[in-house]
Amino acid sequence: MSTPIQPWYTFEDVSYTSSLIGAAAPDASVDGRIVTELRDAILAGDLVAGTRLNQADLATQLGVSRIPVRDALQRLAAEGLVEIRGRAGTFVSALSVADLQELYELREAVEPLAARLGLPNVGRAQFLRMEQLHRQLAEEQDPRAWMRANAAFHAQLHASAGRPRMIALVEHLRRLTDRYLHLHLSVIGGLERLQDEHAQILDAARRRDPAAVAECTHVHLATSHEFVLSYLLEHDLEIPPAELKETP
CATH class of the missing domain: 1.20.120.530 (GntR ligand-binding domain-like)
Structure with missing residues (x-):
């Protein structure tokens, strides 16, 4: 049996666009809040390119367990804002x-x-x-x-x-x-x-x-x-x- 092809996008991209034109509410879940906070910190330069992101430290700072932090970092990796390098860790992507x-x-x-x-x-x-x-x-x-x-x-x-x-x-x-x-x-x-x-x-x-x-x-x-x-x-x-x- 052949392996299903994974799409390069998720339908979150479509639903997010719908929210921009007023058809859906922003993601207010814990995962959504963490993604927003980390994304904003990267965009604002509070987390600069090359910074190693420690999941345990981030979980403590955000007052959550490591699981939603891990999930948030995976979403940010899909957006190109962070790089997950296996055992080396997760890093804020460089401007290139x-x-x-x-x-x-x-x-x-x-x-x-x-x-x-x-x-x-x-x-x-x-x-x-x-x-x-x-x-x-x-x-x-x-x-x-x-x-x-x-x-x-x-x-x-x-x-x-x-x-x-x-x-x-x-x-x-x-x-x-x-x-x-x-x-x-x-x-x-x-x-x-x-x-x-x-x-x-x-x-x-x-x-x-x-x-x-x-x-x-x-x-x-x-x-x-x-x-x-x-x-x-x-x-x-x-x-x-x-x-x-x-x-x-």
Whole structure:
């Protein structure tokens, strides 16, 4: 009997996208809380690249047993935020030029298509939600809150594409690039440019122009790709595997 092929994504990716457009509640379970806390710590740089994550220490800090910590680390490994290296332990993944380029090349290929396919199915409520989120993005100061609003803004389009695998892929890739976007927002800057690009996407969507929505989405991703890539190359932010730290 042949071994079943395991998917590269889980349907959590689809359900999470649904939560972004208001169709589902966030994961409030213990596992979900731990994943959120650890993800936020990695995105904010509190747990830097190369840090060794000790399950026992994390369980004590979070006030839980080791089992939900282990499960949370496995979920974060699927998002590319940590690396599980067998007996060597679990480490916060390094920021990598090669990783950045592959992720953004994939996003630039898939996300504009999803937005183009989704636009004809977007209703008035979703347009109003996009406008509300666009205003929120203009005022939001916290990078993590900005990223959540940004994800919801784009989800109004691609979540309507009627392509479950494509939607899951878009969401999966977005999560994998979250650390680079956080770097873009908190260190590199460029919020005004991002807001201008969101305005262009929204305008193209209002005009019901699928080709323009796809082009604006591609430009939006490609520009962010170039911004972060230039910063990584300039500051040589790839961290060698030998530079490891224990969790405090």
